[in-house]
Amino acid sequence: MSKSTVANRYAQALYELALQNGQVDTVEEDLRVVRQVFRDNPDLALLLQSPKLTKTQKKQLILQSFSGLSIYVLNTLSMLIDRRRNTEVAALADAYIELALSSRGTAVAHVYSATRLSEADQAALSKAFAARVGKQSLQITNNVDPSLLGGLRIRIGNRIFDGTIKNKLKRLERELKR
CATH class of the missing domain: 1.10.520.20 (N-terminal domain of the delta subunit of the F1F0-ATP synthase)
Incomplete structure (x- = not known):
């Protein structure tokens, strides 16, 4: 957004x-x-x-x-x-x-996944990715996108972490075409 x-x-x-x-x-x-x-x-x-x-x-x-x-x-x-x-x-x-x-050390993270994430999964994501963006915690908004097949795409501010199967397949395809 x-x-x-x-x-x-x-x-x-x-x-x-x-x-x-x-x-x-x-x-x-x-x-x-x-x-x-x-x-x-x-x-x-x-x-x-x-x-x-x-x-x-x-x-x-x-x-x-x-x-x-x-x-x-x-x-x-x-x-x-x-x-x-x-x-x-x-x-x-x-x-x-x-x-x-942000003033409280929290960032907004938009997480796109194939299925709804549990509270435990969201807490684990917050813990894992907060340090990467220099924050203490993340406020996670989970968006379900069935077209992803699997994995997660996380947008925190202007940074995007894309670990979706769809993206991995695209990278593999690019590597094979070289």
């Missing part, structure tokens, strides 16, 4: 503000809620893009929908609406969460 430069900048600014005010964890939890709401309700994002609603109406919708969230998150969402960046909400949330996790 690629994050835009705009989302990264907003996330960094929000993170610094939350850090100054001791609200990093609160803002992270709030952004997890916002991200989930936007993922579960794609119509909300479409509604916020609608030219039929004014900026004031869009802000009012956000304030009503997320009334229990921190003022920092609400103000950031309002600012995104003002600057016509409301399509960046999910990416902003992802970027902020990665910043917060």
Whole structure:
């Protein structure tokens, strides 16, 4: 999942503000809620893009929908609406969460496997790969991809560790063609 430069900048600014005010964890939890709401309700994002609603109406919708969230998150969402960046909400949330996790020595790892990984497998992967990327632990998101046949592909930030059978067969094929 690629994050835009705009989302990264907003996330960094929000993170610094939350850090100054001791609200990093609160803002992270709030952004997890916002991200989930936007993922579960794609119509909300479409509604916020609608030219039929004014900026004031869009802000009012956000304030009503997320009334229990921190003022920092609400103000950031309002600012995104003002600057016509409301399509960046999910990416902003992802970027902020990665910043917060990174500050605690944790990285986000997207693991692609042919079958669902058990908790024990995820813990073993976290232990094995965290040191490789200079972190204490990994927060693992397991994505099942039956086309892999077997093995794992792990993406941590910009690094990809590909130990899938599919990839090994491709490497073997390249070697044999030489």
